[in-house]
Amino acid sequence: MRSWSAPAIPALPGESVPLRLYDTAAGKVRQSDPGPTARMYVCGITPYDATHLGHANTYLAFDMVGRVWRDAGHEVHYTQNATDVDDPLLERAEQTGVRWQDLAEREIELFRTDMEALRIVPPREYVGVTEVVGRVAELIARLAAKGVTYDLDGDVYFSVADAPKFGQVSGYSEELMVELFAERGGDPDRPGKRHPLDWLLWRAERPGEPSWESALGRGRPGWHIECTAIALDNLGPGYDVAGGGTDLIFPHHECGASEGHAATGEWPFAKFYTHAGMVALDGEKMSKSKGNLVFVSKLRGRHDPMAIRLVLLAHHYREDWEYVPDQLAAAEARLATWRSAAGLATAPEAGPLLAEVRERLADDLDTPGALAAVDAWAERALSEGGADPAAAPLVRDLTDALLGVAL
Numbered sequence: 542m543r544s545w546s547a548p549a550i551p552a553l554p555g556e557s558v559p560l561r562l563y564d565t566a567a568g569k570v571r572q573s574d575p576g577p578t579a580r581m582y583v584c585g586i587t588p589y590d591a592t593h594l595g596h597a598n599t600y601l602a603f604d605m606v607g608r609v610w611r612d613a614g615h616e617v618h619y620t621q622n623a624t625d626v627d628d629p630l631l632e633r634a635e636q637t638g639v640r641w642q643d644l645a646e647r648e649i650e651l652f653r654t655d656m657e658a659l660r661i662v663p664p665r666e667y668v669g670v671t672e673v674v675g676r677v678a679e680l681i682a683r684l685a686a687k688g689v690t691y692d693l694d695g696d697v698y699f700s701v702a703d704a705p706k707f708g709q710v711s712g713y714s715e716e717l718m719v720e721l722f723a724e725r726g727g728d729p730d731r732p733g734k735r736h737p738l739d740w741l742l743w744r745a746e747r748p749g750e751p752s753w754e755s756a757l758g759r760g761r762p763g764w765h766i767e768c769t770a771i772a773l774d775n776l777g778p779g780y781d782v783a784g785g786g787t788d789l790i791f792p793h794h795e796c797g798a799s800e801g802h803a804a805t806g807e808w809p810f811a812k813f814y815t816h817a818g819m820v821a822l823d824g825e826k827m828s829k830s831k832g833n834l835v836f837v838s839k840l841r842g843r844h845d846p847m848a849i850r851l852v853l854l855a856h857h858y859r860e861d862w863e864y865v866p867d868q869l870a871a872a873e874a875r876l877a878t879w880r881s882a883a884g885l886a887t888a889p890e891a892g893p894l895l896a897e898v899r900e901r902l903a904d905d906l907d908t909p910g911a912l913a914a915v916d917a918w919a920e921r922a923l924s925e926g927g928a929d930p931a932a933a934p935l936v937r938d939l940t941d942a943l944l945g946v947a948l
């Protein structure tokens with residue numbers, strides 16, 4: 542599918558700092574070690590409702606990963622999917638009387654516009670699952686040939702007993718796994734399954750549901766396998782970062798990692814499994830199914846998208862936090878201060894600020910620390926002035942390149 546247009550990224554002088562990032566599988570912050578081309582896959586939206594602040598928070602976190610890598614001189618090969626056929630999308634289309642294809646297309650287009658407004662660098666490949674059903678089916682056939690799948694009334698399941706690394710991404714207990722599996726699209730109680738945690742790879746055609754012809758017969762892919770197939774086809778195994786929100790740790794990334802392992806023999810399938818915290822509203826996780834949503838598209842009708850970006854950057858990406866409108870007012874005030882300071886003809890030297898922002902971001906994307914550093918420079922510039930005519934242009938370049946905030 543078409544991706545969205547890329548913002549310009551100014552080049553910065555001086556030395557970058559290599560990124561240290563939290564890896565959920567390791568349970569700690571580790572040094573990232575990409576080759577000349579850093580490879581990242583981030584799970585995309587299920588397009589049945591507009592982009593909310595929670596989604597934006599997740600895509601922003603990985604936008605920051607890409608920005609720090611680019612600053613360090615890496616090419617960034619970034620791939621993202623869109624789950625453009627899945628149960629919740631079909632249900633919403635049915636309820637609202639629109640074709641599921643039209644619903645998906647409309648929401649994906651709105652998502653692109655939201656991402657552009659927030660200056661999120663687009664993926665190189667933006668792949669709708671409906672575009673690659675044949676490739677997903679081929680991967681399932683490969684897994685079947687390895688003997689890790691079984692058939693249940695025409696549906697195909699991955700047998701968790703044949704997943705020796707299962708549990709190593711999340712580190713969750715079996716009890717918690719079964720609970721989350723049921724909550725997040727799994728079917729632990731389906732009669733005939735060998736193990737409650739066996740997961741669906743291929744769903745045979747059902748009356749009234751979309752389906753595709755494939756080597757497995759007519760049907761459609763299960764959820765987790767789509768991301769494994771798209772990551773494998775575009776990035777190859779052993780890619781640097783698999784990303785999403787913490788609600789994707791289990792079962793989605795756990796199952797995907799075992800699929801990738803079974804298909805390629807490589808472990809880990811991704812070097813880092815990295816997850817952004819959940820954004821809540823009124824005490825509950827923002828979610829399409831609950832409907833407690835703050836849409837990016839609504840906010841940007843009344844507010845500068847750069848202020849929306851600053852609301853998100855004010856929280857560390859791994860934090861769970863609750864949105865309240867005061868945060869937007871605070872971000873607008875911050876943006877106005879930064880713009881005033883960055884408009885000065887002369888200001889305090891900005892080289893040390895660049896070094897500090899780089900250091901903060903390299904430390905597991907400490908965006909609150911980076912924002913505090915820019916605040917301190919801006920306050921000094923506005924209260925004490927300074928003599929350096931190159932300072933304000935450098936600050937505009939560094940907030941743009943490293944934070945994605947155009948002043």
Ligand code: 5CA
Nearest residue numbers: 584585586587595596599624785786819820827
């Ligand atoms: N299509 C699948 C991934 S393959 C999916 O989870 N789609 S989604 O639309 O439900 O979510 C898209 C991304 O936003 C996921 O990475 C998810 O973890 C993240 N996300 C969803 N809700 C929130 C929230 N309230 N706060 C932060 N991130 C969220």
Ligand code: ZN
Nearest residue numbers: 584585768793
């Ligand atoms: Zn995914």
